[in-house]
Amino acid sequence: MWERVLVIIRKEFRQTFREPRMRVFLFVPPLMQLFMFGFAVNLDLENSPIAFMDRDQTPESRELLSGFQGSRQFNLRAFPETDEAAQKLLDHGDVQAVINVLPGFARNLHKGHTVNVQILVDGSNSNNASILTGYCGQVVRQFAEKHGAAIPFQSAVAVPRVWFNPDLRSRNYFVPGVIMNIITMMTLMLTAMAIVREREIGTMEQLMVTPIRPIELMLGKTLPFVAIGFVQMSLVTAAALVVFHLPFRGSIFTLILATLIFLMTTLGSGLFLSTISQTQQQALMSSFFFFTPAFMLSGFSFPIRNMPESVQWLTMLNPMRYFIEILRGIFLKGLGPEALAPQLLSLLAIGTVVLVGSAMRFHKRLD
Amino acid sequence: MNLRRGRAVGRKELLHIVRDSRSLSMALLVPFIMLGLFGYALSLDVNHLPMMIYDQDRTATSRDLVERFRATSYFDVKSSEATYQEIEAAINRNKIVLGIVIPPDYGKKMASGKLAPVQVLLDGSDSNTASIALGYVDSLTSVYSVEQIRGMANQRAGAHAEPIADAQVRILYNEDLKSRNFIVPGLIAVIMTIIASLLTSLTIAREWENGTMEQLLSTPLRPAELLLGKLAAFFLIGVADTVMAVLAGVFLFDVPLKGNLFFLGFTSFVFLFGALSWGIFISAAAKSQLIAYQIGLLSSFLPAFLLSGFIYSIDNMPLPIRVISTFVPARYYVSILEGVFLKGTGFRVLWYEVMWLFLYSSVVFTMAVRKLRTKVA
Amino acid sequence: MSNQALPNQEGVVVIENLVKRFDDFVAVDNVSLRVSKGEIFGFLGPNGAGKSTTIRILCGLLAPTSGQATVSGFDVGKQSEQVKRSIGYMSQKFSLYEDLKVEENLDFFCGIYGVPRDRREERKVYALKMAGLESKRDELTGRLAGGWKQRLALGCAILHEPPILFLDEPTSGVDPVARRTFWDLIYDLSEAGQTVFVTTHYMDEAEYCHRTALLYGGRMIAMDTPRALKQALGVHSMEEVFITEIERQEARAK
Numbered sequence: 001m002w003e004r005v006l007v008i009i010r011k012e013f014r015q016t017f018r019e020p021r022m023r024v025f026l027f028v029p030p031l032m033q034l035f036m037f038g039f040a041v042n043l044d045l046e047n048s049p050i051a052f053m054d055r056d057q058t059p060e061s062r063e064l065l066s067g068f069q070g071s072r073q074f075n076l077r078a079f080p081e082t083d084e085a086a087q088k089l090l091d092h093g094d095v096q097a098v099i100n101v102l103p104g105f106a107r108n109l110h111k112g113h114t115v116n117v118q119i120l121v122d123g124s125n126s127n128n129a130s131i132l133t134g135y136c137g138q139v140v141r142q143f144a145e146k147h148g149a150a151i152p153f154q155s156a157v158a159v160p161r162v163w164f165n166p167d168l169r170s171r172n173y174f175v176p177g178v179i180m181n182i183i184t185m186m187t188l189m190l191t192a193m194a195i196v197r198e199r200e201i202g203t204m205e206q207l208m209v210t211p212i213r214p215i216e217l218m219l220g221k222t223l224p225f226v227a228i229g230f231v232q233m234s235l236v237t238a239a240a241l242v243v244f245h246l247p248f249r250g251s252i253f254t255l256i257l258a259t260l261i262f263l264m265t266t267l268g269s270g271l272f273l274s275t276i277s278q279t280q281q282q283a284l285m286s287s288f289f290f291f292t293p294a295f296m297l298s299g300f301s302f303p304i305r306n307m308p309e310s311v312q313w314l315t316m317l318n319p320m321r322y323f324i325e326i327l328r329g330i331f332l333k334g335l336g337p338e339a340l341a342p343q344l345l346s347l348l349a350i351g352t353v354v355l356v357g358s359a360m361r362f363h364k365r366l367d
Numbered sequence: 368m369n370l371r372r373g374r375a376v377g378r379k380e381l382l383h384i385v386r387d388s389r390s391l392s393m394a395l396l397v398p399f400i401m402l403g404l405f406g407y408a409l410s411l412d413v414n415h416l417p418m419m420i421y422d423q424d425r426t427a428t429s430r431d432l433v434e435r436f437r438a439t440s441y442f443d444v445k446s447s448e449a450t451y452q453e454i455e456a457a458i459n460r461n462k463i464v465l466g467i468v469i470p471p472d473y474g475k476k477m478a479s480g481k482l483a484p485v486q487v488l489l490d491g492s493d494s495n496t497a498s499i500a501l502g503y504v505d506s507l508t509s510v511y512s513v514e515q516i517r518g519m520a521n522q523r524a525g526a527h528a529e530p531i532a533d534a535q536v537r538i539l540y541n542e543d544l545k546s547r548n549f550i551v552p553g554l555i556a557v558i559m560t561i562i563a564s565l566l567t568s569l570t571i572a573r574e575w576e577n578g579t580m581e582q583l584l585s586t587p588l589r590p591a592e593l594l595l596g597k598l599a600a601f602f603l604i605g606v607a608d609t610v611m612a613v614l615a616g617v618f619l620f621d622v623p624l625k626g627n628l629f630f631l632g633f634t635s636f637v638f639l640f641g642a643l644s645w646g647i648f649i650s651a652a653a654k655s656q657l658i659a660y661q662i663g664l665l666s667s668f669l670p671a672f673l674l675s676g677f678i679y680s681i682d683n684m685p686l687p688i689r690v691i692s693t694f695v696p697a698r699y700y701v702s703i704l705e706g707v708f709l710k711g712t713g714f715r716v717l718w719y720e721v722m723w724l725f726l727y728s729s730v731v732f733t734m735a736v737r738k739l740r741t742k743v744a
Numbered sequence: 745m746s747n748q749a750l751p752n753q754e755g756v757v758v759i760e761n762l763v764k765r766f767d768d769f770v771a772v773d774n775v776s777l778r779v780s781k782g783e784i785f786g787f788l789g790p791n792g793a794g795k796s797t798t799i800r801i802l803c804g805l806l807a808p809t810s811g812q813a814t815v816s817g818f819d820v821g822k823q824s825e826q827v828k829r830s831i832g833y834m835s836q837k838f839s840l841y842e843d844l845k846v847e848e849n850l851d852f853f854c855g856i857y858g859v860p861r862d863r864r865e866e867r868k869v870y871a872l873k874m875a876g877l878e879s880k881r882d883e884l885t886g887r888l889a890g891g892w893k894q895r896l897a898l899g900c901a902i903l904h905e906p907p908i909l910f911l912d913e914p915t916s917g918v919d920p921v922a923r924r925t926f927w928d929l930i931y932d933l934s935e936a937g938q939t940v941f942v943t944t945h946y947m948d949e950a951e952y953c954h955r956t957a958l959l960y961g962g963r964m965i966a967m968d969t970p971r972a973l974k975q976a977l978g979v980h981s982m983e984e985v986f987i988t989e990i991e992r993q994e995a996r997a998k
Contacts, residue, residue: 021655022658033665037673040673045683049682092712123549282390284569286393288565288664289400292400297409305415
């Protein structure tokens with residue numbers, strides 16, 4: 001039986017690698033995706049464009065200005081002189097905040113009265129608005145401390161110790177998710193397409209006339225993509241480690257084990273999709289439909305914690321959720337199989353159900 | 368150019384679309400799935416952060432601080448009697464995002480007016496949440512500190528020590544900071560590119576694979592007529608999806624629509640035209656459905672999702688990526704959408720983006736026509 | 745460059761020193777011939793001899809490397825637009841839209857070939873009748889058996905009454921009875937004045953042609969009426985003509 005499986009595997013490999021476009025296609029898109037996600041997705045707020053409207057024009061107001069200028073969190077773009085000009089900057093999206101220092105700022109400072117600094121923030125992107133507000137508040141507070149010589153007392157202050165990602169680089173959070181995204185999409189899509197395309201061309205019929213058994217056909221059609229999936233995984237991981245300096249604190253063994261189990265779910269899903277699609281177009285659209293919501297709901301960028309309760313329960317059926325936790329655990333936290341046992345077992349359970357169910361459906365279709 | 372030939376192509380395409388009910392229903396469901404995801408399920412709003420507190424001090428002062436954390440909806444204190452090991456394990460298991468350790472001499476230090484540090488243990492893996500959490504902790508402790516100082520100063524000399532400078536913040540355009548408001552307008556751009564990259568990118572490649580492309584090339588059908596015929600058919604789906612997305616956004620998700628509908632429709636038309644032409648271009652270039660699909664995803668959907676400013680701000684990206692994003696048409700369309708929905712701005716403000724969209728659409732259309740002109744070899 | 749045809753050339757195909765090279769491989773090697781109006785011209789040869797390549801050049805699908813060809817007086821290189829208006833093409837794969845109904849496929853090609861509105865129904869009925877598909881108007885093309893598809897493809901190619909028909913292996917995979925019927929149709933068309941340029945590797949079909957050309961390795965090794973070819977070699981069937989000529993070529997190559 002294995003001989004026939006091997007024959008099919010060999011044919012799949014030959015077909016896949018013969019076309020030069022496919023050869024490129026297997027390796028360039030994953031890397032491109034990695035770079036797009038890795039470089040573009042950066043929730044760390046840096047370089048936010050702001051405007052500073054100094055209606056006071058005193059050394060003190062300029063000192064406040066230098067607090068904003070010096071920080072790499074801000075990018076001072078404009079110095080509007082009227083309210084209309086400032087509003088226009090915000091409307092156009094040229095700046096995300098306007099710091100408005102009112103006349104009398106320095107005078108009130110010296111008199112020991114409360115001085116107000118007005119900050120107008122573009123709330124369109126609410127997350128950024130929150131963070132930006134925090135940053136602005138920090139600069140103002142630092143300025144206040146310097147001039148708060150009247151207050152000798154300090155008080156409770158938070159001393160943070162950040163684990164796993166001390167520089168709070170959002171990239172470290174994302175990139176494991178991107179790795180998962182890439183291998184999922186590839187293995188899912190390629191498996192489904194391999195089968196459907198053969199059906200479309202008509203060679204499937206040819207195969208069914210031979211002594212080959214359904215299980216052999218299935219193995220032959222899915223195993224090549226396990227290999228390809230692994231190669232892509234290694235390639236993308238290596239690129240992430242080198243280019244993005246993603247930490248890798250766990251063991252390769254755990255990574256391989258987890259990937260193998262995860263591939264059960266993707267290949268099984270690919271098999272399933274091939275049984276419900278008559279044309280290549282349907283296979284491709286179904287894989288997108290199936291995969292994109294699952295990916296969005298996996299916690300790769302949008303924390304599961306933030307989702308409505310009912311949706312959170314739903315994600316317990318999503319293999320990608322577990323795989324992301326495992327990947328983050330391995331890369332960032334250095335966890336091993338014991339600590340990740342609940343996720344690994346959940347993956348195994350889902351993988352088995354999906355694979356066996358799809359296999360049975362596939363078997364039925366052939367008869 | 369002969370419109371009749373183009374119309375024959377358009378009619379044929381419509382028949383193809385209608386006959387494949389599976390693909391058609393998927394295409395029409397796209398807006399609802401995306402809106403459901405982004406308008407309902409997915410959120411970057413940070414609230415109810417699970418945390419634990421390890422109070423080593425156990426004085427009235429420290430309990431006061433603990434109460435502050437309990438009182439706010441930003442945090443969800445799971446336990447205030449946790450040990451260090453429990454906190455560590457809970458962070459490892461993703462049960463909590465942060466832990467607070469109040470040192471044993473906290474109360475004493477506070478009473479004597481000395482610096483009283485409180486340790487915050489933060490799970491940094493989700494840096495977005497972590498940053499925001501840190502920000503919340505920071506403002507909570509500083510507000511608390513200010514009150515303490517005021518209280519103590521009042522006790523001492525009866526004089527007030529007012530904060531010297533205070534930042535007064537006004538949030539524009541999205542007063543209650545609902546992330547939904549900023550996501551839904553940009554989502555329309557993403558939805559359109561999904562149609563372009565999914566459906567359109569397959570159409571010519573499929574004709575190549577089936578051999579009907581050759582047949583078409585042997586007829587008097589001109590490339591521009593073929594393109595327009597196909598565009599017309601897919602336009603119907605694109606428009607249907609856009610209208611559904613706008614209606615759902617406004618009526619189901621209460622996203623404001625402050626600007627001009629006509630302007631919205633016009634700019635959407637231009638963008639759709641370009642996005643669909645791009646899909647057809649890819650289809651003609653790739654000649655294989657599988658590859659066309661991948662290229663479509665990589666060049667239409669992903670850039671629209673990642674590089675258009677829809678969720679992830681362009682300003683935060685490194686320079687080379689920012690340069691690349693100037694060639695992503697979705698970027699301009701997202702600005703227009705956000706302007707029309709949230710800010711009520713129109714052509715006068717957004718003329719630059721409209722100009723780019725026009726440029727993009729005409730260039731891509733020309734590219735597609737040229738690509739369709741190729742002979743078999 | 746004029747848009748006019750050479751005079752009195754309707755339905756005539758002229759090929760002069762046509763060469764088509766794909767990198768190092770010469771698919772068509774200096775072929776010259778002339779087909780008259782109303783003639784059924786057969787293009788024979790083994791697989792890979794250059795038959796399909798030649799037809800595709802004549803249809804404007806491929807660009808010739810060198811040489812010239814005119815179809816109905818229009819140059820295939822410079823006046824491909826006019827060429828396409830005056831031909832009907834049936835490819836090896838029949839190239840019909842499987843998910844469209846029979847009638848819808850016909851409608852589509854009517855639109856593409858610019859059949860005038862007032863003539864459409866008439867032409868459609870003619871095509872359906874010719875193909876024997878009157879009762880199958882509403883049938884999905886994908887469900888038709890091979891022979892029906894073939895006749896439908898022919899029907900789609902003649903809706904606009906082109907002076908010249910190019911048929912590339914039109915009977916491959918079709919049963920003998922259907923093949924015979926098909927050739928009856930071709931005869932009808934030829935008698936009505938249409939030129940039919942057909943490629944095939946069924947030697948018995950070669951007997952049906954007015955004249956045939958034999959292609960081998962991209963070169964034309966024989967061209968004449970079937971009778972003349974058989975007489976010249978002293979054989980009784982085109983099949984024997986074919987085999988003899990091929991063997992001669994292979995001997996010469998050694």
